[in-house]
Each structure stands twice: as C-alpha cells, then as structure tokens.
Amino acid sequence: MLAITCWSCKTEYPSLPYNDIESFSIQDADGKTLSASIVDDQIILYWPPLVNQPESITPTIKVSDLATITPASGTAIQLQSDKPITYTVRAQDGSSKNYTLVFQYNQPLVQAKMNLLEGKYYLSHPKNEDLVVRGENILPDENQTKGYLVDKDGKETLLSFSQPPTSFIAQFNTPGDLKPGIYHIKLISGRYTVLTDAFEILLPQIYSLITLDSYTVKKGENLVMPIKSTEIYELFFKTDFDHFIAIDNLNNSYKITNATFDVTKKIVTLPIPTTIQGNQIKTLKLMDKNGQILTEGDQYITLN
Structure with missing residues (x-):
C-alpha cells in the first residue's frame, strides 16, 4: 500500500x-x-x-x-x-x-595600381616583362585573386600569375598576342573588384631596335647605324614601318622616306637631308604609312 x-x-x-x-x-x-x-x-x-x-x-x-x-x-x-x-x-x-x-x-578594402613609369608599358623580345599590380590587402591565394586585362572595348583576358600573389603584389604573365593600345587591369580579390587606371602598351622603344650613339655625319650623306635586334624589327616593325621623322635642334621636322633596314647586314641606312637647318638631330621617330608613330627616342646626331 x-x-x-x-x-x-x-x-x-x-x-x-x-x-x-x-x-x-x-x-x-x-x-x-x-x-x-x-x-x-x-x-x-x-x-x-x-x-x-x-x-x-x-x-x-x-x-x-x-x-x-x-x-x-x-x-x-x-x-x-x-x-x-x-x-x-x-x-x-x-x-x-x-x-x-x-x-x-572579414576582408579589408583592396587597393591596386600599375607599377609603371608614366603609365607606359613597352613590348620587348624574347619575353615581355610581367604586368605588375601593386596594392594593399590583396588576398595571397590564386583561387581567390584573379587578374584580367581589359582593352578599350571592354574585352577581358584572364591573366596567369608569373608568381604567387602576395598581400602587396599581383604579378602576371603578358598574353602572347599582346597588341599596342590602352588597357586596364581588373583585379578581383575575394569580395572586392578593383580596376586600375588606364595604361598604354607601346611597341618596343627605339633603343631596343637601333644602336643609338653619338654620331657625326654630313648633311646630304648617309648615316649608317647598327640594328640592335633584327628579331624586334621582324616582329614589331617590318610590316608597318614606312618612313622616319627627324627633328633637329631648332625643332624643325623632316620626313625621310628612303631609309632602309638591311636585316642581313644588320644595319639601317638613314639619308640625311641637305635641307636640315640645325646642326644636330635630337629626335628620331619611326612612322607607319598613316603617319602614326611606331616608336621614337632622343638621339644625338651631329651634322657638319
């Protein structure tokens, strides 16, 4: 109970x-x-x-x-x-x-800009220099950080890393078919997308093509200069080169149409006009048939 x-x-x-x-x-x-x-x-x-x-x-x-x-x-x-x-x-x-x-x-804001002098990138041979983006807070992970080359029409080309990214640098290989023009790099890192300022890709500098030195020549005679790289001439200039523009020390310009590149002898022959008023050529420009500059550079050619 x-x-x-x-x-x-x-x-x-x-x-x-x-x-x-x-x-x-x-x-x-x-x-x-x-x-x-x-x-x-x-x-x-x-x-x-x-x-x-x-x-x-x-x-x-x-x-x-x-x-x-x-x-x-x-x-x-x-x-x-x-x-x-x-x-x-x-x-x-x-x-x-x-x-x-x-x-x-918890990702801080990503910053990025091109590591270029005056926003200019010059093509070269046999391998183009890397495209280098410097910044802050870039994720050091190739799965989370990507780079795209963006042309003036908005076309994007995925870039491959030349070395793993760090928090401060993303370094990319240049595409094999890279052409002159105005570009940006779009950097995607984690949750952020950053577009760099525009930069210009240019043909190789004239110093890479012709051995520039202190030359002395008489007006009306031929100036013969060594071709520094026949490969650069063949790759970048042979198809489009049409004439030279010479600028004297009085800032007068002269069109030189009968200059010749001899790849076999590795020389370029530049006829010096008799009409040049100054006593020195200070700048040489390689031009295409449309009057567009292919490349240019300072030069010191003394005229007698």
Missing part, C-alpha cells in the same frame, strides 16, 4: 520546449577559437582578414538542455558550396528551429 501511494504522488514534468543554439565556435588556422554571433535564425561566423578561407570547418555547438542538433556538434561542414548550410535544433518536446550559417570573410 505504501509503494502504491508513493507512485501515485510522483510529479509529471512536461517536456522542455527550448530549441536554441547557445554557442557556436570553431578553431582558426592558428588554433584560436572563433565564436559565432547568433542573431535570430542566423549563425554569423567572421573569418579573420587576409587568412585563407578553409574548405571545411568542424564546429563545437552547445544547444538548449535536452535538445539535439543536426548536423551534430563536431561534424565537419564543407564551406565551398553554393547551397546554404542549415542546422536544425529539436527541443525535447519535438518542436524545432532552423539556423542558417552565414560565413563572413
């Missing part, structure tokens, strides 16, 4: 209705604990700046008493996915609540 009386007096408690996430934390790349913020139905996890985002995380999760969570605490979660990551907390009484993981990459 006593046992029956005690059993009948036992209190029945209702199942708990709590289905909250109380804490959510992971370990970063250095083993430090990162705690997420729980805001309404979101788990907001802030990743440190300039640290590569992991492919997966293994969170430690604490939930309400007697509640369960799916996926369970200690389960690895893949982050590299387009699908949202959802956690479901089920209370003791069977009620449930869903939480969405929001992974925030």
